[in-house]
Amino acid sequence: MASDNFRVCPTTGLKVDFSAQTLIKLNAFTAIVFLLVGGLLGLAIVLTRWQAVHLLTAELFYRALTLHGIAMLVAWIVFFEMALLYFTSAILLNCRLAVPWLGWLQYILMLVGGAIVTVMVLTGNADVMFTSYVPLKAHHLYYLGIVLFAVGAILGCVTFFATLGIAKTEKTYQGSVPLVTYGAIVAAIIAILTLAHGAIFFIPTWLWALGVIPMMDPETYRLLFWGFGHSTQQINVAAMIACWYAIGTLTVGAQPASEKFSRSAFALYAIFICIASEHHLLVDPGISAAHKEWNTGYFMHLAVLASMMHAFSVPAQIEIALRKKGYTKGMFEWLKKAPWGDPAFSSMVFSVTGFGFMGGITGILYGTEQLNIIRHNTIAVPGHFHATVVVGTTMAFMGITYYVLPLIFQRQVAFPTVAKLQPYVYGVGMWIFCIAMMFVGGFGVPRRHWDITAAESLFKGELSFGPTVDLGFAVVAIGGVLAFVGGAMFVLNAVATVAMGKKVNQ
Amino acid sequence: MSNLKEEHRPHGTAMLVWFFFASLIVYYLLSWKFLTGIWKVG
Numbered sequence: 001m002a003s004d005n006f007r008v009c010p011t012t013g014l015k016v017d018f019s020a021q022t023l024i025k026l027n028a029f030t031a032i033v034f035l036l037v038g039g040l041l042g043l044a045i046v047l048t049r050w051q052a053v054h055l056l057t058a059e060l061f062y063r064a065l066t067l068h069g070i071a072m073l074v075a076w077i078v079f080f081e082m083a084l085l086y087f088t089s090a091i092l093l094n095c096r097l098a099v100p101w102l103g104w105l106q107y108i109l110m111l112v113g114g115a116i117v118t119v120m121v122l123t124g125n126a127d128v129m130f131t132s133y134v135p136l137k138a139h140h141l142y143y144l145g146i147v148l149f150a151v152g153a154i155l156g157c158v159t160f161f162a163t164l165g166i167a168k169t170e171k172t173y174q175g176s177v178p179l180v181t182y183g184a185i186v187a188a189i190i191a192i193l194t195l196a197h198g199a200i201f202f203i204p205t206w207l208w209a210l211g212v213i214p215m216m217d218p219e220t221y222r223l224l225f226w227g228f229g230h231s232t233q234q235i236n237v238a239a240m241i242a243c244w245y246a247i248g249t250l251t252v253g254a255q256p257a258s259e260k261f262s263r264s265a266f267a268l269y270a271i272f273i274c275i276a277s278e279h280h281l282l283v284d285p286g287i288s289a290a291h292k293e294w295n296t297g298y299f300m301h302l303a304v305l306a307s308m309m310h311a312f313s314v315p316a317q318i319e320i321a322l323r324k325k326g327y328t329k330g331m332f333e334w335l336k337k338a339p340w341g342d343p344a345f346s347s348m349v350f351s352v353t354g355f356g357f358m359g360g361i362t363g364i365l366y367g368t369e370q371l372n373i374i375r376h377n378t379i380a381v382p383g384h385f386h387a388t389v390v391v392g393t394t395m396a397f398m399g400i401t402y403y404v405l406p407l408i409f410q411r412q413v414a415f416p417t418v419a420k421l422q423p424y425v426y427g428v429g430m431w432i433f434c435i436a437m438m439f440v441g442g443f444g445v446p447r448r449h450w451d452i453t454a455a456e457s458l459f460k461g462e463l464s465f466g467p468t469v470d471l472g473f474a475v476v477a478i479g480g481v482l483a484f485v486g487g488a489m490f491v492l493n494a495v496a497t498v499a500m501g502k503k504v505n506q
Numbered sequence: 507m508s509n510l511k512e513e514h515r516p517h518g519t520a521m522l523v524w525f526f527f528a529s530l531i532v533y534y535l536l537s538w539k540f541l542t543g544i545w546k547v548g
Binding site: 308320323328332356361362371 | 534
C-alpha cells in the first residue's frame, strides 16, 4: 500500500515517508563507501606498522593515517548517524519528514565537505593527522571542508528535531517516544554540543590557515578539539546503544527490561559525557591537577556508569525475551538458543561484549590519571578506541544494516551465508587486533609511528623494543587482515544487495 | 521487571554483571602491578 508521499512497510506496518527513505538510503550508502575507503587505508597502515612488511613510505603512511581517521571516525559514522536520525524520527514515529530540502542540504554539505577534505589529504595538502594539532598547518580548504561537513551534520540534527515536533503535533505516536528514538535524541543533543565545539575552533583555525589570524594557542586548541573529537565518539555511543535496543527488538522481540533505568542512563550521557572528554588532556601541563581529577575521577565515571547500565540492561532484555519463549532451563539455555545465525544479533553481541569488556575496561583504566601518564600516546590507546569505535559502534551499525537493507532499500540480502559469517570474521579479527595492540602498547611502543626501529633516523644507537613486540605486531597484523576480510565481506554484500538484491515483496 | 515470573528473570545477565566487575578488578590490579610497579615501592 502506498500514497504519493509514503508507503506502508509490509513487515513492520510502519509508514515510510519517501523523502526520509531516500535520505536514509543516500546517507547509509555514502557511509558504506567511506567505510570501504577507510578500511583499505587501515589495511595499508597495519601492514606498514608490521615491521616485517613495512608497506608504505613515511609520507604515504602519515597521509593514509590522516585519511583513515577522518574516513572512519567522522565520515562513515556521521553519515550513518544521519541515516539513523531520519529512521528513528520519521519512520519509527510514523510521520512525514520535516523540511525535506533541509535534509537534502545536510547531505550535499556533508558530501561536498567530505570530498574536499579527502582531496586535500590525498593531494598532500593536509598531512596533519586526524587531530590536526596546531601549529601543524593544512591547506585552508581542508578546514573549510570540515566546517561544511559539520554544518551539514547540524542541519541533519535540526531536521530530526523538527520531525519530532511534527510527530508530536500530529499525534503520530502514543505516550512518550520509543526508547530507540529517545537514544537518538540524546545522540542529537550531544551532536549539537560537539559540533558547536568544532565550530568554535575550526573556524578560527581556517582563518589562521588563510592568514587572517596570526596565531592559534595550542593548549586552547587541544581543549576545544577534544570537546569535538571525543564528543563525536559519544554521539556514536548513544547511537550505538540505540541500535542495541533496536536490534534486540528486531531479532528476538525484546522489550526494555526497565524503561526508566535505560532512559536515566541516556540522560547521564547527555549531562556528563562531553565534560569527560578532557581525559585526553591528562598529560597536558597547562591544566591543573584538580581540574583533571574532577573530569576524569568524577564526571567521566558518571558517563561510564551510563554505559554499564546499558551494557547490562540490553542483555537482560534479550534474556527475558528468550526466557519468555520457553528457554528457561538452567542459567544459560537462552544464550545457547539465541539466534546466532542472524548477523544482526551476532554483530550486536560482539558490539556489546567488545565495547564493555575490552573498550570499556581499558577506557576506565587509561582515563585514570596515574595510569594515563604511562599509557598516553602508546599504541595501547588506539587498541582501546578500536575496541569502542570499531568493535562497538561499527559492529552495531553493521548489524542494523542487515535490517535496513530489507526494510528501507527493500532488497533481500544478496549473500545470506556470507552475512551469517561476516560478524564472526570481523569480530574475531578485531578482538585479536585490539588485544594485541594493547599488549604491545604495554611495552611503551608509540602510536602513530612509521618506523619504531628508527632505521632511517640520524640517531644510530641500538633501538629495539625486542622480539616480544615484533611478535605482538605480527598478531596485530593477523587480526587486522582478518578484520579487513570481514569488513570487505560486509561492504561487498551491502553493495551487491543494493545493486542486484532480490526485491522484497511490496 | 519486578512483576516478572521467577523463571523469566535475567539470572544469566546477573552472572555477566559479576563477571564484568571481576574482570575490571583483576585487570586494574594487574595494571597497577605491571605498569606502575607500585607494589615494589612499598
